[in-house]
Amino acid sequence: MPSKADTFSIRLPDDLKRDVARLATATRRSRAFIVKEAVAAYVEDQRDYLAALDEAAEEADKGIFVSEDRALSWLRSLGTEDEKPLPEADIGPDART
Structure with a gap:
């Protein structure tokens, strides 16, 4: 209903x-x-944004970070033909290298 x-x-x-x-x-x-559609899209975007911030804060509390080199490399690639995927953590416990 x-x-x-x-x-x-x-x-x-x-x-x-x-x-x-x-x-x-x-x-x-x-x-x-x-x-109504615009408000629904905005609310969903903000909900996702806040969830991502919470997740990032939890990872930071655990000492899990993306190195400056990896983050800058990704940022420099944005909008180019060779755009890189979002970098994964490479610093901290069980970080992927």
């Missing part, structure tokens, strides 16, 4: 409100649908 949806009002700057209206028209969706 779907959960009950409550009405929730927000104030948007005129330019953002126009962008939402244009997107709704272009996708043949309601403005409410566009805003």
Whole structure:
């Protein structure tokens, strides 16, 4: 059974409100649908971000880190044809080398 949806009002700057209206028209969706989807995506992103921070803090508490060299190498590769995957820890207990 779907959960009950409550009405929730927000104030948007005129330019953002126009962008939402244009997107709704272009996708043949309601403005409410566009805003609901945007809020859901934002909340999911923030939940994932906070979970990643918690995980990183737990690893740091255990002494598990990514070395500066490995982190910088990854950062320098971002946006290039040879972009590297997220580096794995190489410092600390049971670190992968």
